[in-house]
Amino acid sequence: xxxxxxGEVGEPLPTGDLFLRLDRSGRIPLYYQxxxxxxxxxxxxxxxxxxxxxxxxSLGERLGISRPTIRRAIQELVxxxxxxxxxxxxxxxVQRPVTRKFELSGLYDDLLRGSRNPTTDLLVREVVPADAExxxxxxxxxxxxxxxxxxxxxxxxxxxxxxxxxxxxxFASIADDDLRTRGLYGVLQGRGTQISVAYQQVGARGxxxxxxxxxxxxxxxxxxxxxxxxxxxxxxxxxxxxxCYRPDLYSFEMTLVNS
Amino acid sequence: xxxxxxGEVGEPLPTGDLFLRLDRSGRIPLYYQxxxxxxxxxxxxxxxxxxxxxxxxSLGERLGISRPTIRRAIQELVxxxxxxxxxxxxxxxVQRPVTRKFELSGLYDDLLRGSRNPTTDLLVREVVPADAExxxxxxxxxxxxxxxxxxxxxxxxxxxxxxxxxxxxxFASIADDDLRTRGLYGVLQGRGTQISVAYQQVGARGxxxxxxxxxxxxxxxxxxxxxxxxxxxxxxxxxxxxxCYRPDLYSFEMTLVNS
DNA sequence: GAGTGGTCTAGACCACCGG
DNA sequence: CGGTGGTCTAGACCACTCA
Numbered sequence: 001x002x003x004x005x006x007g008e009v010g011e012p013l014p015t016g017d018l019f020l021r022l023d024r025s026g027r028i029p030l031y032y033q034x035x036x037x038x039x040x041x042x043x044x045x046x047x048x049x050x051x052x053x054x055x056x057x058s059l060g061e062r063l064g065i066s067r068p069t070i071r072r073a074i075q076e077l078v079x080x081x082x083x084x085x086x087x088x089x090x091x092x093x094v095q096r097p098v099t100r101k102f103e104l105s106g107l108y109d110d111l112l113r114g115s116r117n118p119t120t121d122l123l124v125r126e127v128v129p130a131d132a133e134x135x136x137x138x139x140x141x142x143x144x145x146x147x148x149x150x151x152x153x154x155x156x157x158x159x160x161x162x163x164x165x166x167x168x169x170x171f172a173s174i175a176d177d178d179l180r181t182r183g184l185y186g187v188l189q190g191r192g193t194q195i196s197v198a199y200q201q202v203g204a205r206g207x208x209x210x211x212x213x214x215x216x217x218x219x220x221x222x223x224x225x226x227x228x229x230x231x232x233x234x235x236x237x238x239x240x241x242x243x244c245y246r247p248d249l250y251s252f253e254m255t256l257v258n259s
Numbered sequence: 260x261x262x263x264x265x266g267e268v269g270e271p272l273p274t275g276d277l278f279l280r281l282d283r284s285g286r287i288p289l290y291y292q293x294x295x296x297x298x299x300x301x302x303x304x305x306x307x308x309x310x311x312x313x314x315x316x317s318l319g320e321r322l323g324i325s326r327p328t329i330r331r332a333i334q335e336l337v338x339x340x341x342x343x344x345x346x347x348x349x350x351x352x353v354q355r356p357v358t359r360k361f362e363l364s365g366l367y368d369d370l371l372r373g374s375r376n377p378t379t380d381l382l383v384r385e386v387v388p389a390d391a392e393x394x395x396x397x398x399x400x401x402x403x404x405x406x407x408x409x410x411x412x413x414x415x416x417x418x419x420x421x422x423x424x425x426x427x428x429x430f431a432s433i434a435d436d437d438l439r440t441r442g443l444y445g446v447l448q449g450r451g452t453q454i455s456v457a458y459q460q461v462g463a464r465g466x467x468x469x470x471x472x473x474x475x476x477x478x479x480x481x482x483x484x485x486x487x488x489x490x491x492x493x494x495x496x497x498x499x500x501x502x503c504y505r506p507d508l509y510s511f512e513m514t515l516v517n518s
Numbered sequence: 519g520a521g522t523g524g525t526c527t528a529g530a531c532c533a534c535c536g537g
Numbered sequence: 538c539g540g541t542g543g544t545c546t547a548g549a550c551c552a553c554t555c556a
Contacts, residue, residue, distance in 0.1 A: 005341075027552095028525075029524080029525060029526090030525080031525080031526090049494075050494055050495075055541060055542080057540095057541085057542095058544070065523090065526085065527090065544075066526060066527045066528065066529090067325075067527090067528085067529090068525095068527075069525080069526060069527080069540085070294060071543090072525090074542095079338075081456045082456065084455055084456065084490070084492055084493065084494045085542060085543090086492055086534090086535085086541085086542075087533065087534050087535075087541065087542045087543065088533080088535030088536070088540075088541050088542070089493075089534085089535065089536085089540095089541065089542080090540090090541060090542080091541090091542080092493065092494045093494065094456055094490055094494045095398060095495055095496065096456075096458065096488070096494075096496070104516060104517045117427050120271065131295055139354060140536040141449045155303065156470075169498065191530075194517070195518065196517045197292050197340045197343065197353055197514065197515070198341055198514070199340065199512070199513075199515075200264060200454070200512070200513055200515065201510050201511065201512045201513075202418075202483075202510060202511040202512075202513070203483055203506050203509075203510035203511070204463035204482060204483040204506035205481050205482050205506055205507075205516035205548095206480065220479075220480075220484065221465065221479075221481075222463045222464050222465050222480075222481035223463060223481065224461075224462055224463040224483075225463075229345070231353055231354070233345055234343065234345065234348075234351065235308075235309055235343050235351045235352065235353045235354045236309075236354055237354065243537095245463075247462050247463035247464055248292045248464075251460050251461060251462035251463075252451065252461040252462070253458070253459070253460045253461075254458075254460075254461070254513070255456065255457070255458050256363035256369075256456070256457045256458075257363060257455065257456055257457075257477055258363045258443055258453070258454060258455045258456070259396045259550080285535095288542080288543080288544060288545090289545075290545090303553080313524060314521075314523080315523070316521095316522085316523095321542085324545085324546090325545060325546045325548090326546090326547085326548090327544095327545070327546075327547090328524085328544080328545060328546080331526090331544090331545095343523085344522095344523060344524090345523075345553090345554085346522065346523045346524065346552065346553050346554075347521075347523070347552075347553040347554030347555075348521095348522065348523080348553085348554060349522060349523080350522090350523080419527090448556065480528080498520050
C-alpha cells in the first residue's frame with residue numbers, strides 16, 4: 001500500500017483504489033484516462049483541496065505505467081489549473097472554489113453545459129460580397145461572396161445575445177433548421193469541419209437601438225462584446241463572429257496558468 | 260540539406276539555418292530554445308503563414324535532438340495557437356493576423372508590452388476585517404484582517420482602469436511607492452511570491468458615479484469588468500481583484516486551442 | 519505503401535527543496 | 538542527504554492520410 005503525506009503526516013490515501021479502471025487496449029490514451037480519474041477524484045472530494053499527490057515515480061510503478069505517461073496526465077491537469085507542481089516539493093491540488101473551465105466551444109454548448117436551455121432565432125441569412133475587413137479576416141479576395149448570419153440566442157427563453165457571423169461561401173449550404181436548433185460549431189462539426197484554434201477579443205460598449213430592442217435593454221446600456229476568428233485544423237479561417245451579450249446574463253470565465 | 264514541401268513542391272527551406280544557436284550546456288531547456296527559434300521565424304516571416312513544417316523525425320535527426328524533445332517544442336507552439344498538427348499530414352503554421360497572446364500577467368506588464376506608459380494612483384490602502392465573501396475567496400476566517408487596495412491605473416496619462424484588490428495580511432508590508440511605480444504582480448514577484456494559476460471572469464456593466472468620475476466617462480456608461488483570484492505555487496489564494504476598465508481603451512485578447 | 523503525427527516505454531541525469 | 542519534479546534520450550508500435 002502506498003502513502004501520500006500531506007506535509008505533516010503520512011496517511012494512507014484512497015488513491016490506491018482509484019486506478020482500477022484503466023483500459024490498456026482501448027482507443028482512449030492512458031494519460032487521458034489517468035487525468036480523468038484524478039480530475040473526478042478532485043471533483044468529488046476524494047482528493048481534497050490542498051492535498052499532496054503521490055509522487056510521479058511511485059505512482060507510475062504502482063500502476064505499471066511509465067513516468068512520462070504519468071507526467072503527461074498530471075500536466076493536463078496542471079494546464080487546466082487543477083494541480084500545481086513544485087520541484088523538490090511535490091504536486092498539490094489547487095485550493096480554490098469550483099469553477100468551470102474555459103474551453104474552445106460555442107455559446108450554445110456553453111449554455112447546454114450550464115443547463116440553460118438554448119434556443120435561436122435566425123434573423124438574417126444572406127450571401128453577400130465580402131467587405132474589405134471580412135475579406136482580410138477570412139483570407140478571401142474582397143468582393144467574393146460570403147455567408148452572413150445574424151442570430152438571436154436565448155437562454156431559458158430570455159434573449160441573451162445577438163450573434164453576427166461571416167463564413168466562407170462553401171458553408172452557404174448550411175440548412176436554416178440546423179442554425180435554429182444547434183450551435184454554429186455543432187453544425188460545422190457535423191459537416192466535418194473541426195475548429196482547432198480561435199482568437200478572440202472581449203470588450204464592452206453601449207447597446208445600439210436595435211440591439212437594445214432585441215435584448216430587451218435600453219439603448220446605450222452596457223453590453224459585453226466578443227469578436228472571434230476561428231480556424232480549421234488546416235489553419236484556414238472558417239468563421240468570423242461579432243457578438244454582443246446581455247452582461248447581467250452572461251460573462252466569460254477563464255483559467256490562466258503560468259507557463 | 261533538408262527540404263520541407265508546402266504541399267505542392269519540395270523546396271529547400273531556410274529552416275536549415277535557424278538552429279545554429281542551440282546551447283546545450285546552458286540553463287535554458289532545449290525544447291524552449293527550439294520553440295523560441297520557431298516562434299521568431301514565424302513572427303519575422305521566415306516561416307510564412309500556412310507553410311508546412313519539416314516533420315518531427317527528420318528535424319530531430321538533423322539537429323541531433325530526440326523526437327520527444329522536438330515534439331515538446333512544437334507542442335508549446337500548438338498551445339499558443341501558432342501551429343496546427345494533423346496526423347498523417349504534418350504541422351502547419353496557422354494562417355492568421357498577428358495577435359498578441361493572452362498570458363497570466365497583470366495589467367501593468369500588459370501595458371508595458373504594448374508600449375503604453377502605465378502609471379498608478381494609490382487611492383486607498385487600508386487593513387480591514389475581511390467580509391464574508393473576501394474571507395471565503397482568500398481562505399481566511401471571516402473578520403480576519405486583510406489588505407485592501409484601490410488604485411487608478413493610467414495608460415499614457417489617460418485613466419484606464421479602477422483596480423480594487425484584497426490580499427492576505429502578510430502582504431500588508433508592501434510599500435506605497437512599490438504600488439505606485441510597479442504592477443501588483445511585479446511587487447508580489449519581488450517578494451518571492453510567484454503566481455501560478457488564476458481564475459478570472461470578464462463581464463460588463465454600467466459605471467457607478469465614482470467610477471465615471473475617475474475614468475472620465477458618464478455615470479451608467481459601459482465599463483468592462485474583470486474579477487480575478489490568483490493562487491500561489493503552493494495553491495493558496497494570494498490575491499482577489501475586482502477591476503473595471505474603460506472599454507474604448509482596453510479589451511481582453513485570448514487564444515483558444517482545441518485540446 | 520510511404521509518410522506523418524499520437525502514444526508509450528525504460529531508463530538517465532539534473533535542479534531544487536527540505537530536514 | 539534523500540525526495541521531488543524538470544529535462545532528455547533512443548528506441549517502439551500504432552492510427553491516420555494521401556497517392
